[in-house]
Amino acid sequence: MLEISDLHVEVGGKEILHDINLNIRDGETHVLMGPNGSGKSTLLMAIMGFSTFNIREGTIRFKGEDVTQMPVHERALRGMGIMFQRPPTISGLKLGKLLAATSKKKEDEILALARTVNMDQFLSRDINRGFSGGEIKRSEILQLMMQNPDFVMLDEPESGVDLENIHLLGARIGNLLEKEVQIVNRKKSGLIITHTGYILDYVDANIGHVMCDGEIKCHGSPREILKEIKERGYKECLECRQK
Amino acid sequence: MPPEINNEQGIPNEDRERLALSGINLSLAGRCGSYFQMNQDVVHSTCSEEGIDVLPYSEALKRYEWLKDYAWNLVPKDKDEYTRYVAEQKEPQGYVIIAKKGSNNIFPVQACLYLGREQVQHVHNIIIAEENAELHIVSGCASGTHVGRGGAHYGISEFYVGKNAKISFTMIHTWGQEIEVYPRSAAIVEEGGTFLSNYVCMQPVKKIQMYPTAHCRGRDSVARFSSVVIGTPGSTMDLGSRAVLSAKGASAELITRAITKGGTIISRGHISGQVEGTKGHLECKGLILKDGIIYAIPEIEGKVVGTELTHEAAVGKIAREEIEYLMSRGLDEEMATATIIRGFLDVKITGLPDALQRSIDSAIDTAEKSGF
Ligand SMILES: Nc1ncnc2c1ncn2[C@@H]1O[C@H](COP(=O)(O)OP(=O)(O)OP(=O)(O)O)[C@@H](O)[C@H]1O
Ligand SMILES: [Mg+2]
Numbered sequence: 001m002l003e004i005s006d007l008h009v010e011v012g013g014k015e016i017l018h019d020i021n022l023n024i025r026d027g028e029t030h031v032l033m034g035p036n037g038s039g040k041s042t043l044l045m046a047i048m049g050f051s052t053f054n055i056r057e058g059t060i061r062f063k064g065e066d067v068t069q070m071p072v073h074e075r076a077l078r079g080m081g082i083m084f085q086r087p088p089t090i091s092g093l094k095l096g097k098l099l100a101a102t103s104k105k106k107e108d109e110i111l112a113l114a115r116t117v118n119m120d121q122f123l124s125r126d127i128n129r130g131f132s133g134g135e136i137k138r139s140e141i142l143q144l145m146m147q148n149p150d151f152v153m154l155d156e157p158e159s160g161v162d163l164e165n166i167h168l169l170g171a172r173i174g175n176l177l178e179k180e181v182q183i184v185n186r187k188k189s190g191l192i193i194t195h196t197g198y199i200l201d202y203v204d205a206n207i208g209h210v211m212c213d214g215e216i217k218c219h220g221s222p223r224e225i226l227k228e229i230k231e232r233g234y235k236e237c238l239e240c241r242q243k
Numbered sequence: 244m245p246p247e248i249n250n251e252q253g254i255p256n257e258d259r260e261r262l263a264l265s266g267i268n269l270s271l272a273g274r275c276g277s278y279f280q281m282n283q284d285v286v287h288s289t290c291s292e293e294g295i296d297v298l299p300y301s302e303a304l305k306r307y308e309w310l311k312d313y314a315w316n317l318v319p320k321d322k323d324e325y326t327r328y329v330a331e332q333k334e335p336q337g338y339v340i341i342a343k344k345g346s347n348n349i350f351p352v353q354a355c356l357y358l359g360r361e362q363v364q365h366v367h368n369i370i371i372a373e374e375n376a377e378l379h380i381v382s383g384c385a386s387g388t389h390v391g392r393g394g395a396h397y398g399i400s401e402f403y404v405g406k407n408a409k410i411s412f413t414m415i416h417t418w419g420q421e422i423e424v425y426p427r428s429a430a431i432v433e434e435g436g437t438f439l440s441n442y443v444c445m446q447p448v449k450k451i452q453m454y455p456t457a458h459c460r461g462r463d464s465v466a467r468f469s470s471v472v473i474g475t476p477g478s479t480m481d482l483g484s485r486a487v488l489s490a491k492g493a494s495a496e497l498i499t500r501a502i503t504k505g506g507t508i509i510s511r512g513h514i515s516g517q518v519e520g521t522k523g524h525l526e527c528k529g530l531i532l533k534d535g536i537i538y539a540i541p542e543i544e545g546k547v548v549g550t551e552l553t554h555e556a557a558v559g560k561i562a563r564e565e566i567e568y569l570m571s572r573g574l575d576e577e578m579a580t581a582t583i584i585r586g587f588l589d590v591k592i593t594g595l596p597d598a599l600q601r602s603i604d605s606a607i608d609t610a611e612k613s614g615f
Contacts, residue, residue, distance in 0.1 A: 050567050072570035073579070082571055088564045091528070092500075093586025101582045102572040126586075147572055 001026050001151050001189040002047070007058035009039075009046045015056065016042045017214045024151075027186035029177055029203050031222040032193045034211035035234045040193045041085050043211070044153045047191075048082045049075050062151070081149025083140040085156055085193075089128040095139060096123030103146040110146075117142050117172060118165075133160025141172050152176050152190040158198045170202030177203050197226040210234075253281065253359065258387045264446075264609055265383030265415040266602035267355040273598055274381075275350040278338040281357045282364055288338065294346030295378065296339070300367050303339035310339065313369050317401040317429035317458075325397045325425040329365045337366035337399070342376035342408070351379040351413075351599055358386040358422065361393035368400040372408035372436075379596050380410070384424075385417040395423040402430035404438045406461065411439040413599045415606050418448040420477060426453040432493075434461030439594055440484070442470040443603050445610035447478050447506075454483035454511060459521075463492035470499045471588050471603070473610060474506025474535055483511030483540075488521035488550070499527040500588050503535030504615065513542040516550025523551070529558035530587055532615070577614070585611050 002024040009017035016039050024030050032040050046053040047060055049072040059068045067075055090098075099110050114120040117138045122131070131139060137157060144152065157173060158166050174180070178188045183204065192199055200222055208222030212234065218225065254262070259269060271277055276290025276297040290297035304310050320330040329335070338354055358364045372378040386394055396418075404410050410430075418424060432438045438457050457466035468484035486495030497512045514523035529537035543552040561583050569579035588607050592600060 048571055050571075051563060071576070072567050073573055073575050076571050076573040080571075084568070088562065088568050090565050090568070090583055090586055092589045093583060094589070097586065097589075098569070098572070098582065101578070102569070102574055143572055 001028070001063060002191070003061040004047070005059055007046070007060065008056040009042055010054040010056050011042060011052060015214070017046065020058070020216055022209070022216065024189050024191060026189060027183060028207070029190035029192065029205045031200070031205045031208040032191060032211060033195070033208060033225060033229065038211045039214040040211050041155050044082060044155055044191065044193065047153065048072060048080060076147070076149070079150035080153070081144050081147045081151065082153040083137070083144055083155055083157055087128050087136060087140065089126065091126060091129070093127050094124050095119070095127045098127055099123070099143065099146055102143070105146065113145055114142055117168060134162060134165050137161050137169055138165065141169055144176060145172060148176070150188055152188065154190065154192045156193050156195065158194065158196060166198055170199060173199065174202045179204055197222070200226070254357070255387070258357070258359070258385065261385045261388065261417045262355060262357065262383055264606055265355070265385045265417045266381040266413065266599070266606070267353055267383035267385070273350055274353045275348045276352040278352070278354045279357070280336060280338070280355065280366065282359055282362060283334070283336055285336065290352060292346070292348045294343040294376070295348055295352065296341040297352055298339045300335050300337040300339055300369070303369070310369065313371065313401060313403060314367070317431060318399050318427050322427060326399060326427055328363070329367055329397050329399050332365060335367050337368045339369045340371070340378065340380065342372045342378035344373040345375045347377040348379055349596065351381045351596065354380060354382045356382070356384045356396065356398070358390055358394055358396060360387070361391055363395045363397060365397045366399070368398065370400065370410060370412070371403040372405055372410045374406045375408060376405065377409045378411070379599060380412050381599055381602055382412060382414045383417070384414065386419045386422050388419065390419055390422065392421045394419065394421055396425070398426045400426065400428040402428070402438060404430060404432040404436035404464070406433045407435040408433070409437040409439075409594070411441070411595055411599065413441040413595070413603065414443070415602060416444040416448065416451070417446045420447045421449050423449050424451040426455070428453070428455035430455070430457045430466070432457060432459045432461055432464035432466055434490070435463050436461055437465040437594065438467070439592065440466075440468045441592055441595070441603065442472070442482070443606050444472045444480065445606055447475040448480065449477065450479045452481040454485060456485040456487065457495065458487050458489065459493035459495060460489045461493070462490045464490060465493070466495045467592070468497045469590050469592050470501070471590055471607065472501050472508065473615065474501065474503035474508040476505030478506035480506065481509040481511070483513070485513040486523060487515045487517065488523060489517045491518055491520040494522040496523070497525045498590060500590055501527065501529040501537055502532060502584065502588070502615070503529070503537050504532040505535045507536045507538070509538045509540065511540045512554070513544065514552055515544045515546065516552050517546050519547050519549025521550045523553070525554040527556045528587070530584065531558065531560055581611055581615060584615055
C-alpha cells in the first residue's frame, strides 16, 4: 500500500524528519508512537502532501505509484485519507456543506451518517469553529467515513475523547479499517498515531513504531512497545534499542 | 394574481434572466406585490396584499396629501449633485410602499428598476411601515446586457419604520461594466422597530457609491446592515453604512463580506452611540483573490459612558492550510477555493423570510457556478 524510503522532511527551513523508511502492506495497520514534538504528525502531513512539509529527499510510493510530488487531492482521490490532529477552522463553511461538496452524497444520507457519530447537530455549524476536542475527532471521522479511503491515517484519534465516545469512534475506525474482515481478505491499511493505546482495542494493529527526534528508532508489537513505554518511559525504551 | 409581464413589453430573454438573478420574478409567483420601472416608465405597480399600497411616486403624492412631509425629509435635496439631479426632475419617478398599521406580508413586495438603455435612470422611493406592520421588500436593479457607457442610476430612498414595525429591504444588483450607480438612502427607526438592509452585488459595475444611514431614535430600535459583494476588474465599489443610536436600548449591526478579484472595494462603516444603553457591532471581512484592493474603514464613535461598540475587520487571502484541508478530502484546488469562498459569503440574516434568503443565496450560487 505505502512504501516510504529515505524520506527527509523540512518545515520552515528546518529538517524535522530524517531518513524515514516505512512499508505498510495491504491490510496492515501500523501504530506510531513517540514523545511530543518527535515528528509523528509531520510524517502524516508529509505523506498526505501538505505544502508546508517540504520533502528534501526520498520517495513516497502509494499503491505502487510514486506520489512524492503529487498534489494533495490527487492522493486523496487515489485512496489516502487523514484525520487531523488540529484541523483549521473555516469561517462560514458549514460542516454539512463541506460533506456535500466532498462526497456527492444526498442530504438525507449525510444526515444519517452524521447521526451515527452524534454529529447531526453540527452540520449547520462552521467547520471546527468552537468544536470541542472530542467534537473535532467526531467531525474528522465523519469526513473519513464519507471518503472511505483505502489508507487511513489517524492522528491521535482518541486524545481528548471521553470513554463513551472512544467506544463510538473506535467502532467506526474499526469499520474503516475492515476489522470485521478476515485478515487474509483485508485490503484497507492504516497508520495510527497514539499516546495512550486505547485505540488498540478497536483495530488489529500489526506493527508499532517509535519515533524520536525525527527518526523511527524501534519497531515491534504495538502492545509490547506501549507496555515498555508505560513502565519505563520513552528514554529507556529508546535506550534499549541502542544496546 | 396580477397579469404576467410579457416579452412584448420589451424585455429580451437574456435580461429577464438578469432580473431573475436580482430576485425579480416576472411571473410574480411568490410575490404579493410588484413595482416595475423600465428606464423612466412605470410598467406596472400593483399589490394584492390587504393593507399594503404599492404606488408610483407621483400618484402616491397625489393620493396622500400628508406624504409630502415624508419626501426629502431624511435625504436632503442638496446633499450632493445626485440628490440635486433627482430633486430637479419635473416628472419624478419611483415607488411608494406603505404598509398600514398591523399589516404583514409573508410574500415580499418586489421593486424592479430596470435600465434598458444609456441614460440616467432616476427614482425616488418612500417606504413606510406603520405601527406594528411588517414589510418585506426585494429590490432588484439590473441593466440590460447591452447597455454601455452613459448608463447610470440615481436612487433616493427614505424609509420610515414605525413603532414595533419592521422593514426588511433586500437589494440585489445586476449592473453592467459601464454603469454608475448612486443610491442615497436613510431610515428612521422608531421605538421597538427593526430595519434590515441587505445588499448583494456579485456582478460587475463601473462604479457604485453609497452610504445609507439608519437613525435609531426609538427605544430598543434595531438596525442591521448586511452586504455581500464581489469586486470584479474595473469595478469600484464604495460602500458604507451608518447607524446613529440615539435612544436607550437601540442597537446596530453592520456586516460586510467583500471579495475582490481585481476591483476596488472601499468598505466604510460608522456606528455612533449617542446615549447610554446602546450597542453596536461592525464587522468587515475581506478576501483578496487576485490583485484588487479592499480598503476597510470602520468607525465607532461613543459619545457617552454606557454605549458598547465593537468592530472587527480582517482583510487577507485564503489560507493555504484551509485549501489543502479540503483538498485532502478529494476536492481539487479550484473547487476547494470556491467552496471556501462560498462559505465566506454565506451570511444568514436573522429575521429575513426564507424566500428572500433564497434570493440572496441563489445570486451568490450563480456567481459560484461561474467560478466567482
Ligand atoms: N509549521 C511548523 N513550523 C515550525 N516548526 C514546526 C511546524 N510544524 C511542526 N514543527 C515542529 O516539528 C516538530 C515535530 O512536530 P510534530 O507536530 O510532527 O510532532 P508530534 O510528534 O506530532 O508531536 P505531538 O505528540 O505533540 O503531537 C516540532 O518540534 C514542531 O514544533
Ligand atoms: Mg502530533
